[in-house]
Amino acid sequence: MVVKNLAHQARAKYGAVPHASLKWNETTSEAPMELFITDEHTENFLSLKTGGDTDRGLLTGVMAFGSIPCLLIALWLLANGNYAGAGNALIVATPLVLIPFFWEIFRRLPLPIMFNRRTREVYFDNNGELFHAPWDGMEALTCEFQMVGPYTAGMKNSSLEIMVQRFGDPENALMISLGSPIGKTLEMQKGFWEYIRAYMNNGPWFDKNGNSSNSDTFIKDLLASNLKQSEFLGHTLQVITEKKAAANGKNYLSGIDAAMFLGNLFFHPLNLVQDFTYKIAKRRSRNRWPKIVLERLQSDGPTTRLVDIEK
Structure with missing residues (x-):
């Protein structure tokens, strides 16, 4: 399904609020900006976190942190020749770490939104169903709105959404959000769209103006604030x-x-364990993409788009 007249859809959805229709081949006049949701920026693909499990690994980190006294006691007992006591301390400490670790790495991690630069298309997993959209011709809808709570003043928020279609069923479409809208402005979302545009059209590396570059210096600087x-x-x-x-x-x-x-x-130490657990869980989850997607994420994989296969 091709998105048509997004501006009209924006008026119908949001009413008379600031909004814009952003196109894949037209600049927004904003500088490329990253909004702390980039998971991976590689030569072949750009992946964006979808939320829901960004704290994966925290439980393992906390339990590992809590097991440190047991490990210290085990070392002290071992140094004093009390091997039985040291073994008992390890018996207590080991399950504290391994049980949450295996639970977190085997529990499904939400798959990211994938922008494939080689095939120029987008992939999205919706509860095991594959959705996709070609990059060429893509439009995004951004809208700025204000939320007012009983204990807070008004706060500006801005969404950025694109439309994807179900693989094998083009009439089944979804509007998906590229990150959380909370605390973002229209200008910030336009800057993030420029980041995606620069990657897909001029990438994988580009400069502060979005122009193609042989150096990844600007990308490293851009992602430097997105700390683990x-x-x-x-x-x-x-x-x-x-x-x-x-x-x-x-x-x-x-x-x-x-x-x-x-x-x-x-x-x-807690943070190290948390990041390690998240890395393992992410690696395992990536294999849940269908084969037709995984092979297109490889450097030597097919370059045919999913939309062409459907024809």
Whole structure:
């Protein structure tokens, strides 16, 4: 199904609120912007998190963190020759880590939205059903609205949606959201659309204006703020180092810096385990894509679009 007259659909859906129809081959005049939902940016595909399980691995991290005293006791008993006591401590500590770890990696992780640059199409998994859309000719609908709660003032939000069709049933279509609309403005969503446009049309690497580039420097800078849990400690150290260099020997360490460093250092083992668990779960979940998608994500895979197969 081809999306037609999205502006009319926007008026019908949202009424007289700020909205825009964004096209795959027309600039929005905004600079490319990443909104902390990019999962992977590779030469072949761009994947966007769909939410729902972004905290996957947290339970394993917490339980691993809680098992540290048992491990320390086991080491102390082992050093004192109490092998039976050390074994008992390990018997207590091991299930605390392994049970949540296996539960989290074997539990299904929502598949991301995939933008395939090689075949120029988009894939989306809806409860095991494959939806897709060709990139050429794609339009996105963005709308800005305001939410007012009983305990909060009005907050601007902006959605960014595209239409995809079910594989084998083109008349069955869905409007899917590219990330959460909460706290975003129309300009931010236009910037994110420029990020996707630059990747699909000029990528995989591009500069701050969205033009094709042989260097991935701008992409690394763009994604640098999208930190993993285990990267918070390194980021805090980098901030402190930069402040030290700029202070010229003066007192540069604030109370907030010290608290952030100590907090991130204390929880660093937890964050490492959480990121490792999420990585394993994501790798296992990726294999749940149908073969027809997996082979198109490979560098040497087919380049025919799913929409062409349906014809």
